[in-house]
Amino acid sequence: MKNLKLASRAAAEQTVISVGDVAFGRDFVVMAGPCSVESEAQTLAAACAVKAAGADILRGGAFKPRTSPYSFQGLGLQGLKILDKARRETGLPIVTEVLDPRDVSWVAEFADILQIGTRNMQNFALLKEVGMSRRPVLLKRGMFSTLEEWLNCAEYILSEGNPDVILCERGIRTFENYTRNTLDLSAVPAIKELTHLPIVIDPTHSTGRLSLIGPMSLAAVASGADGLLIEVHHDPKTALCDADQALTPDLFETLMRQLRPLHAFMRSIAD
Amino acid sequence: MKNLKLASRAAAEQTVISVGDVAFGRDFVVMAGPCSVESEAQTLAAACAVKAAGADILRGGAFKPRTSPYSFQGLGLQGLKILDKARRETGLPIVTEVLDPRDVSWVAEFADILQIGTRNMQNFALLKEVGMSRRPVLLKRGMFSTLEEWLNCAEYILSEGNPDVILCERGIRTFENYTRNTLDLSAVPAIKELTHLPIVIDPTHSTGRLSLIGPMSLAAVASGADGLLIEVHHDPKTALCDADQALTPDLFETLMRQLRPLHAFMRSIAD
Amino acid sequence: MKNLKLASRAAAEQTVISVGDVAFGRDFVVMAGPCSVESEAQTLAAACAVKAAGADILRGGAFKPRTSPYSFQGLGLQGLKILDKARRETGLPIVTEVLDPRDVSWVAEFADILQIGTRNMQNFALLKEVGMSRRPVLLKRGMFSTLEEWLNCAEYILSEGNPDVILCERGIRTFENYTRNTLDLSAVPAIKELTHLPIVIDPTHSTGRLSLIGPMSLAAVASGADGLLIEVHHDPKTALCDADQALTPDLFETLMRQLRPLHAFMRSIAD
Amino acid sequence: MKNLKLASRAAAEQTVISVGDVAFGRDFVVMAGPCSVESEAQTLAAACAVKAAGADILRGGAFKPRTSPYSFQGLGLQGLKILDKARRETGLPIVTEVLDPRDVSWVAEFADILQIGTRNMQNFALLKEVGMSRRPVLLKRGMFSTLEEWLNCAEYILSEGNPDVILCERGIRTFENYTRNTLDLSAVPAIKELTHLPIVIDPTHSTGRLSLIGPMSLAAVASGADGLLIEVHHDPKTALCDADQALTPDLFETLMRQLRPLHAFMRSIAD
Numbered sequence A, B, C, D: 001m002k003n004l005k006l007a008s009r010a011a012a013e014q015t016v017i018s019v020g021d022v023a024f025g026r027d028f029v030v031m032a033g034p035c036s037v038e039s040e041a042q043t044l045a046a047a048c049a050v051k052a053a054g055a056d057i058l059r060g061g062a063f064k065p066r067t068s069p070y071s072f073q074g075l076g077l078q079g080l081k082i083l084d085k086a087r088r089e090t091g092l093p094i095v096t097e098v099l100d101p102r103d104v105s106w107v108a109e110f111a112d113i114l115q116i117g118t119r120n121m122q123n124f125a126l127l128k129e130v131g132m133s134r135r136p137v138l139l140k141r142g143m144f145s146t147l148e149e150w151l152n153c154a155e156y157i158l159s160e161g162n163p164d165v166i167l168c169e170r171g172i173r174t175f176e177n178y179t180r181n182t183l184d185l186s187a188v189p190a191i192k193e194l195t196h197l198p199i200v201i202d203p204t205h206s207t208g209r210l211s212l213i214g215p216m217s218l219a220a221v222a223s224g225a226d227g228l229l230i231e232v233h234h235d236p237k238t239a240l241c242d243a244d245q246a247l248t249p250d251l252f253e254t255l256m257r258q259l260r261p262l263h264a265f266m267r268s269i270a271d
Helices: A040-053 A077-090 A101-110 A124-131 A147-159 A187-194 A203-207 A210-223 A249-269 B040-053 B077-090 B101-110 B124-131 B147-158 B187-194 B203-207 B210-223 B249-269 C040-053 C077-090 C101-107 C124-131 C147-158 C187-194 C203-207 C210-223 C249-269 D040-053 D077-090 D101-107 D124-131 D147-158 D187-194 D203-207 D210-223 D249-269
Strands: A017-019 A022-024 A029-033 A057-059 A094-097 A113-116 A137-140 A165-169 A199-201 A227-231 B017-019 B022-024 B029-033 B057-059 B094-097 B113-116 B137-140 B165-169 B199-201 B227-231 C017-019 C022-024 C029-033 C057-059 C094-097 C113-116 C137-140 C165-169 C199-201 C227-231 D017-019 D022-024 D029-033 D057-059 D094-097 D113-116 D137-140 D165-169 D199-201 D227-231
Touching (some): A029 A040, A029 A249, A040 A057, A057 A077, A057 A227, A077 A101, A094 A101, A101 A113, A101 A124, A113 A124, A124 A147, A137 A147, A165 A187, A187 A199, A187 B210, A199 A210, A203 A210, A210 A227, A227 A249, A249 B249, B029 B040, B040 B057, B040 B077, B040 B249, B057 B077, B077 B094, B094 B101, B101 B113, B101 C101, B147 B165, B147 B187, B187 B199, B187 B210, B210 B227, B210 B249, B227 B249, C029 C249, C040 C057, C040 C077, C040 C249, C057 C077, C057 C227, C077 C094, C101 C124, C124 C147, C137 C147, C147 C165, C165 C187, C187 C199, C187 C210, C210 C249, C210 D187, C210 D210, C227 C249, C249 D249, D022 D029, D029 D040, D029 D249, D040 D057, D040 D077, D057 D077, D057 D227, D077 D094, D101 D124, D124 D147, D187 D199, D187 D210, D199 D210, D203 D210, D203 D227, D210 D227, D210 D249
Parallel strands (some): A029 A057, A057 A094, A094 A113, A165 A199, A199 A227, B029 B057, B029 B227, B057 B094, B094 B113, B113 B137, B165 B199, B199 B227, C029 C057, C029 C227, C057 C094, C113 C137, C199 C227, D029 D057, D029 D227, D057 D094, D094 D113, D113 D137, D165 D199, D199 D227
Antiparallel strands (some): A017 A022, C017 C022
C-alpha cells in the first residue's frame, strides 16, 4: 500500500491495545450498547444488560452525526456524564464518538476509546487531533473508502504519535438496497495482510436489519475479526435513532452464547 | 419481494436438491475443481485431488465467458467429454456452465448441474431454456444485481417447471479494488428470509485473492451458507484462466479440514 | 485498452454507418419511439409523431427483457410486423432489440438495426450471432460495465465480421436513487479517444425521470455524442412499460426544436 | 426530499449570490486556478492567465486534504496571503477550502467564498461553523452522497443563518476506473427541481483526465449548470498535486472561447 509507513504490515508485530480487562488484537472484544445516550435510565438499563450478557465495553453516542440538522443531535456533555455513571456502575469501559477537533481533549476525559465515525474518516483535522490524544481510537471505515484510503487515515493518527488505532468495518455503499450498506467482510483478512492493527466489525450499521446481525456477527468471528461493535437497546421501539436495528437484551444474550464458543472453536482449528 | 410467487419464502418449505450422495439445503456441499477444463490430464488430476480432500461435486468449465474474444473460450464438447470421464473415475457429479440456449439440451446430457454465470443472470432466453431442463440449476448472482432481481431470475426458471435452483453469491461490483469484487456475505441470511432456495458462496471469484479464500469460506459456513464453489487447480501457475486465484490441492485439503468441523460446530450451537 | 484490435482507436478512421437517410458518425441521429410495441394503433401514432417532429429512426421493442417473468414480455413476431408497417407508413428505419441467438436471423429480416440490451452486453453467444448478421448493431453498455469491457463486447461483434457497431450509453448503476441509473456522459469523450465507433446516449433509461430527459439530451449533444435513443409514447399513462419516463409527442417536439440548432451550433464553435 | 426546510424548492425563488462582479444563479460563473497555492510566482502566473482568459473567480487551495499524511498539505496562512496578493493584482475574488472549524473565522478574512471539500461534506461541526460565517459557501458533493444527503448538508449551513450556499458536483465513486470519478451531470437538472440554490460543476476532479475536461465543461453548460470550477496551472508538469489534470492557460483560453458563446446560445433556445 502506497505511502504507508507506521501502519504497514511490515512496520510492526500485531498491535495489542488493552482497554479495561481486555485487549484488542489478543481477545475477541465485544462492544455493545445503545446508538445514542438518551437518558440515564435508558443508558444504565442497556449497560447492565450488555454487562450481564458478557460484553466487554459499553458503546453509546453523546454526539450524533445526523443526516438532517433537525434530527436529535445527542446530549453532549450530559450524555458523557451519563456514560461515566454507567461505567462506574458496571465497570465497563466506554467507547464514544467525537465529531469536532475542539472537543477531543475534554471528551477524552470521559472516554476510554474515541470513535471516529464513517463520515469523518477523512476529516484530517480531527484525525490529527485524536492522533495527539492518549486514548485508543476506533476508526470506522468511510462508507465510500478503499482499504488503502482507510489505512492512510490510520497513518494520520499514528504519525501524530498515537499507536492505538482499532479499525472498524461498518459497511460500504453499493447499489444493493435490501441492506442499509454492504458489509465487506473480506476486509478482515485483507486488513490482516496489510497492517498490524486490529479490526472489528459493526454488524448493525452495515446490515441495518435486525435479522442479519446474528449471522453476520458469527461470520465476523469466523473471518478472523478481533471483535464486534453492536447496538443494543433495552426497548428498541422507543429509541431516538436506529430504532429498527438495535438488538434487545434477550437477542444479544442469545448471540453472546454463540459468539464466545465459536471464537474458542475457531482458535482450536487454526493451523 | 415484488412479483415473486414460486421463489418467495412463503411458497414452500426449504428446498432440498439431491445430487449424487449429497443434498443442497440439507448438507454443506462443497463443489471444487478447475476454472476451465484444459486437458484430460489436468482435469483428472484436479478431480482426484478434490475427491481425496472431500469435495462433493466437481466443477469445471467447458464453455468460458471471457471478456475478450481472443481469450481461451473453453474446449466445448471435448471439455464435456473430459468431465464425463472425470465423473466416471471419481464418482463426483459435475457442475458446468452453459452459455447458449441452443446448448442446454445436449450439455444437460453431460452435466449433473447446469451453471448460469454472473453475466447471464438476466439472459432470459437462457433462463427459460434451463427452466425446461430436468437438471438442477446453479444460478450465479449478477455482479450488478439486487437480491430482488436475482430472485426474479430464479422465478423465471421455476415458472418454467424446474424447481431445483441453487443460488450462488459470487461478489458484487463496487469501488473497492483490492479485491476483484466485494463478497456480499449478508446475502446469505437475507436470501434465507426471502426464499426457500439453497444458497452457496463462491469465495474465489468474489475475492480474486488466494489469501482471502480460506477466511471467507469459513465465514460463509458461519453465516449459514449451504455450500461453496471453489476453484482448485493442480498447478495454478499454468492455468489458462484465473491463474492467480485457484487453490492448490494442498491448500484446499487444509481448508476442508476446517470447513467440515466448523459446519458441525455451527449446527451444535444453533438454537 | 487491453486486447482491443478491431475496435481500438488506432484500427480505423471514424466509423460511419448509414441507415436510411442518415449516417451515424457523420450526422446527429435521433432514434425515438415507444419502449414496447403494444398495438398497431399505438405504434403508428408514436411513429407518425416522432417522424413529424424530425426523428430519423423509429425505436420499439417486440421482445422485452423484464425483471419479472410475469411482466409483459412483448408481442414478438406480431410486434415486428407492426414495426414493419410503421416503417412503410413513415419511411423511418427500425431499431429493435433481439434477446436470443436463435432469433437473430429472422429478426434481422424486420430490423434495420439490431439492439443488444444492457443485460445482454456480455451475452457472448448473442454477440457472436449478431456479429454474423449484416445489420448494424446498437450495443448498449452494461449497467455494470467498464468502458474496457464494453469495447471488448464490440470487439466480439467486429471479430465475427460485422463492422457496424453503434455504442449506446444508458446509465450505470450506483448508490444514487433519485435517478434510475447514473448517466455517465463522460463516456462520450472517453469512447471517442478509445475507439472509432459512434456513440449515442439513452437519456430515458439512464435518468428514469421525465424532467431530466431534456437537459441530459442537450448535454449529450454538447459532449459530442453522435445521437440519441429516446422513448416517446403517444399516451404515456397507458404504456405497458416505463410509463413514467416516456416523453409525449409534444415534449419530444419541443426538445427537437432545441437539439438540431444546438448540434449545428456545436459544430460552429468546434476548433 | 425529507427534512428539507430552507433548502427545499418551495422555500424560495432562485438564490442569487453576488461575488465581485458576478452572481451565481444569474450569470454563468467560471472559477479557475491551481489546485494548490505553491508559491507566489506560480499563483500570480495562474491568476493572471485565468483573468486574461475571462475567468470570474480565482480558485486555489491553501489547506489541502490529502489521502496520505506525507503528501504536501498546503501552505496554510502563507498560501492565503499569496491568494490575497493575487486578488489585489487581478481583482478576482478568491474561493479557497477550509478544513477545520477552528480556522473558519480567520480564513474568512482572506476568502470571498469558503469551500467545503467532498471529504468534509458531512463534517457537521465544520458545516455549522461556516453556517455562522458571512461568506458564501461552496459545498462540494460527497463522492459517496445522494442528492438528499447533500441537500441536508446545505440545510445545516442555511439553518445556522447563512443563506449563500453554492452546490458543486464533483463526481461520485463508481466501479468505472477509466475516469477518476463518474461525473453525475444529471445532478444539475435534478438539483434545479429540488432546491433554489445554484449548482456548479467541477470537471477536473470528476473526470481526472485532461482530454475530458473540455467536453464535460460544455456539457455542463448545456445541462443548465450555473458555473464551473476548473483547475488551471501555468506549468502542470511541475504541479505539487493533480499534475495530470490541470489545464494549461492555452487550453483554458480555448475552452473559454467556447463556453461563453454556448451559454449565450443556450439562453437563446430556452423556452
